[in-house]
Amino acid sequence: MPDSPSPRSDPAADRARLVARLGELLGPRGLLTEPADTAPYGEDWRRLYCGRPLAVARPADTAQVAAVVRACMAAGAGVVPQGGNTSMVGGAVPAADGSEVVLSLARLNRVRAVDAIDMTLTVEAGVTLKAAQQAAAEADCLLPLSVASEGTAQIGGILATNAGGNNTVRYGNARDLVLGLEVVLPDGAVWNGLRRLHKDNTGYCLRQLFVGAEGTLGVITAAVLKLAPRPRAVELAFCALPSCAAALALFRRLQARDPAALQAFEYMSGAGVELVLRHIPGAALPLAVPSGHYALVELATPRPGAALRAALENVLEGALADGLVTDAVIAGSVAQHAALWRLREAQAEAQKRAGANVKNDVSVPVSKVPELIARASAACAALLPGIRIVPFGHLGDGNIHFNLVQPEAMDPADFLARGDAIMDTVGAVVRALDGSFSAEHGVGRLKPHLMPAWRGGAELATMRRIKAALDPLGLMNPGKVLP
Secondary structure (H helix, E strand, O other), X not given: OOOOOOOOOOHHHHHHHHHHHHHHHHOHHHEEOOHHHHHHHHEOOOOOOEOOOOEEEOOOOHHHHHHHHHHHXXXXXXXXXXOOOOOOOOOOOOOOOOOEEEEEOOOOOOEEEEEOOOOEEEEEOOOEHHHHHHHHHHOOEEOOOEOOOOOOOEHHHHHHOOOOEOOHHHHOOHHHHEEEEEEEOOOOOEEEEOOOOOOOOOOOOOHHHHOOOOOOOOXXXXXXXXXXXXXXXXXXXXXXXXXXXXXHHHHHHHHHHOOOOEEEEEEEEHHHHHHHXXXXXXXXXXXXXXXXXXXXXXXXXXXXXXXXXXXXXXXHHHHHHOOOOOEEEXXXXXXXXXXXXXXXXXXXXXXHHHOOEEOOEEEOOHHHHHHHHHHHHHHHHHHOOOOEEEEEEEHHHOEEEEEEEOOOOOOHHHHHHOHHHXXXXXXXXXXXXXXXXXXXXXXXXXXXXXXXXXXXXXXXXXXXXXXXXXXXXXXXXXXXOOO
């Protein structure tokens, strides 16, 4: 284990020596030090935090990642792993004092292997999710992870945050698709756990320790992911509904009809869709009359001749007759399929363009989603009249992004100053319904203060012991997850 730096050392000189050492290890392509070059790595997607990296290390392989980590540990400098930097909770932003090194995984971008018999994909951490999906498709397989930022988000970050996404209802979260990992530990040692085994019952399941740890226990450099058979038929419907309760009832009918075919079930509020129509060029409502509630339903199957469209039409016809659905359209082309998904995927961007917003990535039992939306909406409206309530997300797995946009006439800074009160208001409803304050975005830098109240006692104490055992100097992604 590297020694701590001497308390009598000159911090500025220590940092200069570290930067010089990183330059030796990585060469000119592998290290960014000029402020103009490092600035984009210091700001998160939501622009909640603006840090100042000491430098941005861009290793080209796992050996270089390990060398960077060892050098930083020896110098007592924090290491902030960063993938596509799409975190919603500031999970990959360095401190503002210029003391931390951003470790970009972007150059670890190789697909190492695809095995269509074992149904596995081995990729490095810097491969984007979109590129990983394409590699699977070329082998006539499906990588079922799907998130809105898949063109930018990288595999390492997706696993480090245990991303969920649109297909969780059928395939589970990211951790459910991981068979093996390669990880650089805080002392610079490399754990090669890139096993393609579907069964391996040999002690502690270490890979699950690093999935969801947000880079606080080590740096994921490669992974073996499970693949699924490629769908032979996909059908997508956009439905208008009278209530969120009707959306839940429609979901239950689809589950009862063919649970193996239900790939996504996404809820959107009328207010959220209206913001997309207003702020996203080219977005259009495919129905004649706007509604207060919408659902996007996707069915998929690898079974040839499964008559998927007829099954979807049958369920929707019954739902229309019973008043659960007021109108619906089924995608008739690839272009229409993409346009319908855009109404869902552009929710976050539309809210960002509409003004300052407070995001709540929460989950409750699936049966409690309508109650969550009703109670939290009433509570937020009472707290701040005029607040725009735009919940959306994965109703099928109980994860709702209960987002709030500033009242149109309110100053954005004044609204954000009330962010904690707004999150606490939503959180009180979530706690009452036995839910979680973070469903898929993680804890990051935004939410560690919530951990003692929500995960205190033996649970948080155990997390602290694991952190102390693996990272005794506390230099892996400092300030994230643990308070």
